[in-house]
Amino acid sequence: MVSIKAVADRAGVSIASVSRVINGTVARKETELRVRTAIKELGYQPNSAARALKIRQSEQICLSFDDLANPAYVAMTRGVGQALAETKYRLILASAFSSVEEIVKHLETMGRGFADGLIISPIYADKRIAKLISHLQIPVVLVGTMPVGLNVDNVYVDSAIGIGLGVDHLKATNRKRIGLVNGPIDTNPGRRRRLAFESAMKEMGLKYSEESVIQADAFSISGGYEAVSKFRNLDKFDGLICGNDQIAAGVLKYCYENGIAIPGDLALIGIDNIDLASILHPTLTSIDLHSEKRGEIAAQLMLERLADPARPIQKINVKPTLVIRESTAA
Amino acid sequence: MVSIKAVADRAGVSIASVSRVINGTVARKETELRVRTAIKELGYQPNSAARALKIRQSEQICLSFDDLANPAYVAMTRGVGQALAETKYRLILASAFSSVEEIVKHLETMGRGFADGLIISPIYADKRIAKLISHLQIPVVLVGTMPVGLNVDNVYVDSAIGIGLGVDHLKATNRKRIGLVNGPIDTNPGRRRRLAFESAMKEMGLKYSEESVIQADAFSISGGYEAVSKFRNLDKFDGLICGNDQIAAGVLKYCYENGIAIPGDLALIGIDNIDLASILHPTLTSIDLHSEKRGEIAAQLMLERLADPARPIQKINVKPTLVIRESTAA
DNA sequence: TTGTACGCGTTATCAG
DNA sequence: CTGATAACGCGTACAA
Numbered sequence: 001m002v003s004i005k006a007v008a009d010r011a012g013v014s015i016a017s018v019s020r021v022i023n024g025t026v027a028r029k030e031t032e033l034r035v036r037t038a039i040k041e042l043g044y045q046p047n048s049a050a051r052a053l054k055i056r057q058s059e060q061i062c063l064s065f066d067d068l069a070n071p072a073y074v075a076m077t078r079g080v081g082q083a084l085a086e087t088k089y090r091l092i093l094a095s096a097f098s099s100v101e102e103i104v105k106h107l108e109t110m111g112r113g114f115a116d117g118l119i120i121s122p123i124y125a126d127k128r129i130a131k132l133i134s135h136l137q138i139p140v141v142l143v144g145t146m147p148v149g150l151n152v153d154n155v156y157v158d159s160a161i162g163i164g165l166g167v168d169h170l171k172a173t174n175r176k177r178i179g180l181v182n183g184p185i186d187t188n189p190g191r192r193r194r195l196a197f198e199s200a201m202k203e204m205g206l207k208y209s210e211e212s213v214i215q216a217d218a219f220s221i222s223g224g225y226e227a228v229s230k231f232r233n234l235d236k237f238d239g240l241i242c243g244n245d246q247i248a249a250g251v252l253k254y255c256y257e258n259g260i261a262i263p264g265d266l267a268l269i270g271i272d273n274i275d276l277a278s279i280l281h282p283t284l285t286s287i288d289l290h291s292e293k294r295g296e297i298a299a300q301l302m303l304e305r306l307a308d309p310a311r312p313i314q315k316i317n318v319k320p321t322l323v324i325r326e327s328t329a330a
Numbered sequence: 331m332v333s334i335k336a337v338a339d340r341a342g343v344s345i346a347s348v349s350r351v352i353n354g355t356v357a358r359k360e361t362e363l364r365v366r367t368a369i370k371e372l373g374y375q376p377n378s379a380a381r382a383l384k385i386r387q388s389e390q391i392c393l394s395f396d397d398l399a400n401p402a403y404v405a406m407t408r409g410v411g412q413a414l415a416e417t418k419y420r421l422i423l424a425s426a427f428s429s430v431e432e433i434v435k436h437l438e439t440m441g442r443g444f445a446d447g448l449i450i451s452p453i454y455a456d457k458r459i460a461k462l463i464s465h466l467q468i469p470v471v472l473v474g475t476m477p478v479g480l481n482v483d484n485v486y487v488d489s490a491i492g493i494g495l496g497v498d499h500l501k502a503t504n505r506k507r508i509g510l511v512n513g514p515i516d517t518n519p520g521r522r523r524r525l526a527f528e529s530a531m532k533e534m535g536l537k538y539s540e541e542s543v544i545q546a547d548a549f550s551i552s553g554g555y556e557a558v559s560k561f562r563n564l565d566k567f568d569g570l571i572c573g574n575d576q577i578a579a580g581v582l583k584y585c586y587e588n589g590i591a592i593p594g595d596l597a598l599i600g601i602d603n604i605d606l607a608s609i610l611h612p613t614l615t616s617i618d619l620h621s622e623k624r625g626e627i628a629a630q631l632m633l634e635r636l637a638d639p640a641r642p643i644q645k646i647n648v649k650p651t652l653v654i655r656e657s658t659a660a
Numbered sequence: 661t662t663g664t665a666c667g668c669g670t671t672a673t674c675a676g
Numbered sequence: 677c678t679g680a681t682a683a684c685g686c687g688t689a690c691a692a
Contacts, residue, residue: 003685014663019687028661045441049382050685053668058379060422060444068408071401078398081425085432090444092390093423095411102415111375114390114420221609249609256611279551279579281586281611333669344679349671358677380669383684 002042011038022046052113061302062115064094064106065143066123070219071274072244072291073121076143079295080119087303089116100126107132117302119143119295123187139305141298145188153301155294155316159189159271160196162287162320166241166269167200169285169322173330175239175267179212181227181251183219183243193243193271211236216247224250234260238267239328245270245277245286252280252327268327282326290318332372341368352376382443391632392445394424394436395473396453400549401604402574402621403451406473409625410449417633419446430456437462447632449473449625453517469635471628475518483631485624485646489519489601490526492617492650496571496599497530499615499652503660505569505597509542511557511581513549513573523573523601541566546577554580564590568597569658575600575607575616582610582657598657612656620648 224247554577578600
């Protein structure tokens with residue numbers, strides 16, 4: 001292993017000078033040159049553990065969420081990755097696979113100082129998660145909304161507005177018997193979207209009851225497919241908003257297999273606007289929650305927080321947009 | 331910050347004893363108990379940087395690939411993540427976004443010791459990448475195939491067999507005018523798949539020429555769509571193998587818009603068997619390269635290598651399988 | 661401007 | 677079985 005000492009010896013200077021050159025403090029031209037050539041000749045790379053120990057920073061940022069199988073989170077990861085690419089920070093991924101226990105385990109190890117900051121987007125509304133987050137010693141950026149008001153930087157999208165956009169559009173295209181194929185109710189998005197749907201329906205003077213909601217047990221294609229398979233009498237609806245695009249894809253598949261015409265018999269709207277939405281037949285109208293952009297903003301918030309720990313908490317609101325495609329054609 | 335010293339003071343023992351308790355070395359029951367309660371009371375977490383510096387291990391494994399937008403790599407990440415979940419190792423993601431420069435940059439910083447091992451799946455056939463990999467001081471597991479014979483643990487899938495499976499199936503369902511919508515030729519998969527296609531066609535006595543190959547300039551939906559849009563006369567083919575499922579989806583979209591019936595006029599086969607394949611209409615026959623499983627195996631190889639650096643190099647071959655769906659119905 | 665020397669929090673050696 | 681202590685590689689007062 002080539003250490004800073006080796007470089008110093010080679011350059012005929014002290015390790016202090018080498019360190020100064022590396023970290024950009026002033027040094028004489030002559031000295032700097034000798035150090036730099038020594039570094040190059042030896043292929044020296046500063047040891048990140050020693051550096052981390054000394055400066056008390058790991059130069060790593062951890063991104064934690066629940067399901068890497070969900071393209072929306074992948075998009076978020078991409079956004080974070082892109083925002084971090086040009087910085088000194090590396091991205092650590094702590095993707096759990098839909099288990100609160102795993103997340104709790106991850107969170108508990110965050111105290112070890114292997115990350116300077118945590119960007120987290122939890123879907124489960126578990127009290128333990130909120131508690132652990134609030135006790136963390138490093139900056140946290142929350143993507144999404146937690147039931148309790150966590151006092152951390154936050155980027156979120158108002159799903160009520162998004163759902164409103166969808167219901168509005170269905171109404172405008174003359175659908176009145178509107179339902180929701182919701183994701184799991186024990187998740188934050190599931191709970192919030194259900195509530196948002198109910199109030200949107202009532203506000204617009206449309207009929208809403210318990211039976212307006214079909215519950216899927218996963219935010220997935222099969223989740224959507226199975227939910228409507230069990231439900232069966234889809235003909236009571238002429239418009240359906242789905243918990244996400246994958247659920248919508250599952251519903252679409254069921255409709256295709258059972259001779260329900262989209263958008264003729266039934267209009268369909270998804271959420272997230274993942275690539276899939278523009279590929280399906282018919283293409284899927286979707287409420288875009290801008291996951292990639294939220295990831296980018298989250299990373300930005302983290303960088304700013306790291307640069308200035310004292311700055312006031314920021315809560316950034318991303319506006320959802322409705323992307324209209326064939327599945328809701330009049 | 332609560333350090334090992336604080337725990338030692340609290341427990342009334344030396345830091346050495348605390349360290350021993352943590353790392354499972356023998357200690358008297360009495361001592362162990364006092365240390366453990368002190369740890370709990372103080373909420374002590376060993377500092378990972380100090381530990382890394384001392385034991386010369388970061389307990390992190392880096393996964394590097396080119397495109398997080400590609401579901402096949404996401405699946406691979408999932409496989410790696412799952413295999414690492416129960417171990418002491420954390421997963422670091424170093425996803426570049428389709429630029430050799432970025433990968434090279436990442437690779438150059440791998441010398442800093444922030445990762446104990448590198449799992450890499452490069453698509454670009456750039457000499458610099460191979461060279462950098464071979465000079466790395468940490469174990470490397472290669473997922474995929476590099477043009478030069480790198481002497482590292484390796485999990486790969488023989489695309490020639492996969493393509494052969496596809497061509498075979500098309501022939502068996504009575505298609506003879508078979509083409510390839512290939513991905514970029516400056517990538518490893520692109521080059522290998524083209525070669526594999528050529529030899530499969532010749533072996534089976536089917537007509538092959540330069541015009542049998544349509545080149546897309548990205549492994550993406552729009553890549554596939556644009557490639558066939560420019561090419562136009564798709565009626566010269568009755569069967570098409572696509573560089574991956576996304577390219578196939580783009581081709582499918584073009585066909586749908588231009589009144590080409592799938593599988594009636596044209597049979598379509600994709601590669602990777604991502605979720606999308608089972609959702610498209612018609613559902614897409616696909617050559618499954620088992621990305622998730624390869625990721626899992628790669629992580630396994632890495633763990634074994636880390637446990638025993640002297641063990642012989644392993645090259646594991648994963649068999650591709652053909653998943654037949656509607657797009658190639660006879 | 662440069663070099664010496666100390667400490668960051670651990671682990672591991674060695675003497676007790 | 678335990679405690680004192682020497683590294684690990686780096687950054688930075690402080691002295692020169």
